[in-house]
Amino acid sequence: xxxxxxxxxxxxxxxxxxxxxxxxxxxxxxxxxxxxxxxxxxxxxxxxxxxxxxxxxxxxxxxxxxxxxxxxxxxxxxxxxxxxxxxxxxxxxxxxxxxxxxxxxxxxxxxxxxxxxxxxxxxxxxxxxxxxxxxxxxxxxxxxxxxxxxxxxxxxxxxxxxxxxxxxxxxxxxxxxxxxxxxxxxxxxxxxxxxxxxxxxxxxxxxxxxxxxxxxxxxxxxxxxxxxxxxxxxxxxxxxxxxxxxxxxxxxxxxxxxxxxxxxxxxxxxxxxxxxxxxxxxxxxxxxxxxxxxxxxxxxxxxxxxxxxxxxxxxxxxxxxxxxxxxxxxxxxxxxxxxxxxxxxxxxxxxxxxxxxxxx
Amino acid sequence: xxxxxxxxxxxxxxxxxxxxxxxxxxxxxxxxxxxxxxxxxxxxxxxxxxxxxxxxxxxxxxxxxxxxxxxxxxxxxxxxxxxxxxxxxxxxxxxxxxxxxxxxxxxxxxxxxxxxxxxxxxxxxxxxxxxxxxxxxxxxxxxxxxxxxxxxxxxxxxxxxxxxxxxxxxxxxxxxxxxxxxxxxxxxxxxxxxxxxxxxxxxxxxxxxxxxxxxxxxxxxxxxxxxx
Numbered sequence: 001x002x003x004x005x006x007x008x009x010x011x012x013x014x015x016x017x018x019x020x021x022x023x024x025x026x027x028x029x030x031x032x033x034x035x036x037x038x039x040x041x042x043x044x045x046x047x048x049x050x051x052x053x054x055x056x057x058x059x060x061x062x063x064x065x066x067x068x069x070x071x072x073x074x075x076x077x078x079x080x081x082x083x084x085x086x087x088x089x090x091x092x093x094x095x096x097x098x099x100x101x102x103x104x105x106x107x108x109x110x111x112x113x114x115x116x117x118x119x120x121x122x123x124x125x126x127x128x129x130x131x132x133x134x135x136x137x138x139x140x141x142x143x144x145x146x147x148x149x150x151x152x153x154x155x156x157x158x159x160x161x162x163x164x165x166x167x168x169x170x171x172x173x174x175x176x177x178x179x180x181x182x183x184x185x186x187x188x189x190x191x192x193x194x195x196x197x198x199x200x201x202x203x204x205x206x207x208x209x210x211x212x213x214x215x216x217x218x219x220x221x222x223x224x225x226x227x228x229x230x231x232x233x234x235x236x237x238x239x240x241x242x243x244x245x246x247x248x249x250x251x252x253x254x255x256x257x258x259x260x261x262x263x264x265x266x267x268x269x270x271x272x273x274x275x276x277x278x279x280x281x282x283x284x285x286x287x288x289x290x291x292x293x294x295x296x297x298x299x300x301x302x303x304x305x306x307x308x309x310x311x312x313x314x315x316x317x318x319x320x321x322x323x324x325x326x327x328x329x330x331x332x333x334x335x336x337x338x339x340x341x342x343x344x345x346x347x348x349x350x351x352x353x354x355x356x357x358x359x360x
Numbered sequence: 361x362x363x364x365x366x367x368x369x370x371x372x373x374x375x376x377x378x379x380x381x382x383x384x385x386x387x388x389x390x391x392x393x394x395x396x397x398x399x400x401x402x403x404x405x406x407x408x409x410x411x412x413x414x415x416x417x418x419x420x421x422x423x424x425x426x427x428x429x430x431x432x433x434x435x436x437x438x439x440x441x442x443x444x445x446x447x448x449x450x451x452x453x454x455x456x457x458x459x460x461x462x463x464x465x466x467x468x469x470x471x472x473x474x475x476x477x478x479x480x481x482x483x484x485x486x487x488x489x490x491x492x493x494x495x496x497x498x499x500x501x502x503x504x505x506x507x508x509x510x511x512x513x514x515x516x517x518x519x520x521x522x523x524x525x526x527x528x529x530x531x532x533x534x535x536x537x538x539x540x541x542x543x544x545x546x547x548x549x550x551x552x553x554x555x556x557x558x559x560x561x562x563x564x565x566x567x568x569x570x571x572x573x574x575x576x577x578x579x580x581x582x583x584x585x586x587x588x
């Protein structure tokens with residue numbers, strides 16, 4: 001991989017806090033490619049947050065170099081550097097005495113943007129994070145719910161369109177249902193903006209769901225494994241990682257893998273496709289296009305197999321559950337409207353689940 | 361002579377003394393607040409950053425030291441402190457202003473420090489993360505957020521100062537003390553009681569005046585997002 005394709009490069013970065021002999025982060029080499037989401041995960045005190053904060057030099061490394069988009073930023077002015085890097089923290093950290101629009105505009109204002117341009121940008125970003133500008137721009141943070149504040153926090157970090165975003169457990173203090181929604185929206189936003197994102201979490205599920213790669217940190221600030229989510233789950237690099245990922249990782253992986261990330265088998269709804277020889281199952285649909293029963297299944301008696309469905313937003317675990325429950329060896333995956341998007345076979349579980357690249 | 365008669369006959373003098381009293385308190389509180397807020401800001405710039413141990417130690421030292429000294433001063437009886445300054449600054453307005461200003465320091469300093477340190481850590485951290493430098497953070501984030509607490513300190517110190525200012529008349533300071541002290545020293549004489557009563561009531565009038573001013577200032581200067 002050439003130098004320019006790596007957005008963040010950490011070279012032998014180490015952090016030893018004053019008054020302590022053991023490093024908080026031990027000689028770390030890490031490369032984050034442009035446009036990827038890297039999840040930093042590990043137990044408390046493993047150095048994941050310290051690592052994140054060394055990227056924008058909120059914490060100065062004791063030794064080593066930090067290279068951002070090909071430029072060595074180890075010794076540049078920290079405040080100026082941080083204006084070029086988005087930063088989101090757990091409680092949102094919005095300024096309570098600034099209106100929502102002013103909160104979003106803080107970095108553009110420091111960069112000397114024109115007032116009108118700042119206002120337009122705030123409206124644009126409120127739209128992006130799903131808050132109606134006319135309703136929210138003049139409100140104050142305390143008038144917003146935790147989830148809404150966190151969205152504004154993300155909008156503020158995006159304001160000056162920085163290539164890199166650092167997120168320190170941004171959804172950590174949010175209730176599980178809202179968190180799930182925010183995660184989905186976050187991926188949606190990332191599809192539009194394509195930032196290079198460094199994301200600290202302590203939630204393995206979140207790491208697998210959001211991450212293109214996962215960096216597992218071990219106690220003592222050691223980077224134990226840096227791989228894509230599947231590899232971390234199925235091939236832990238050492239005992240620490242396999243302990244961290246937990247027992248029964250193969251089964252756990254099922255509940256961590258979302259169906260939307262899988263390469264599914266095609267499904268037909270057209271009567272003309274009945275009897276096809278390429279192995280594509282054909283479903284009978286109702287007036288709204290929702291599958292109700294199987295017309296044709298390759299190598300099987302269609303009438304003897306119940307048609308069961310699972311939503312695309314579910315996990316492989318949900319699909320297995322539905323198949324066991326309905327004594328079916330295949331399941332139709334449907335979208336929010338109930339339209340069939342593909343099929344998952346029981347055999348796929350054993351043969352190995354194919355994940356697809358996330359759309360960019 | 362009854363109270364109303366006395367007031368009617370001396371109204372010009374009484375009103376002048378009342379205005380003088382209010383001005384005297386205003387100047388001392390203003391000077392004292394500027395000094396206290398300046399000290400408070402200087403010692404609160406410590407970064408929440410473990411790299412900067414030395415600066416934090418220095419700032420903490422000054423902060424605790426100045427709080428200790430101003431608190432100690434507050435326990436000295438005001439009568440004594442006015443007299444103790446006589447050999448240095450002599451009789452008159454200078455001594456009165458210096459001593460009353462000293463009394464205003466503690467409350468404002470204490471509230472400034474408390475207000476600045478009570479600002480939510482996550483707010484300061486995100487400010488730093490977005491590229492706010494130390495001074496910008498202090499002036500545009502910490503100070504406005506601490507302002508309600510600081511303003512309250514100024515208000516309390518103003519009320520305390522109104523009564524301490526009375527004592528200043530023993531060093532020939534300005535204000536209602538002249539009226540009150542004359543009355544007190546001549547208690548039993550014909551005009552003594554009206555003088556004491558009117559002096560007291562006028563102190564209350566000054567206090568009410570400042571309360572109204574503070575309510576307006578509060579309304580105008582506390583940012584909308586943090587108004588209670």
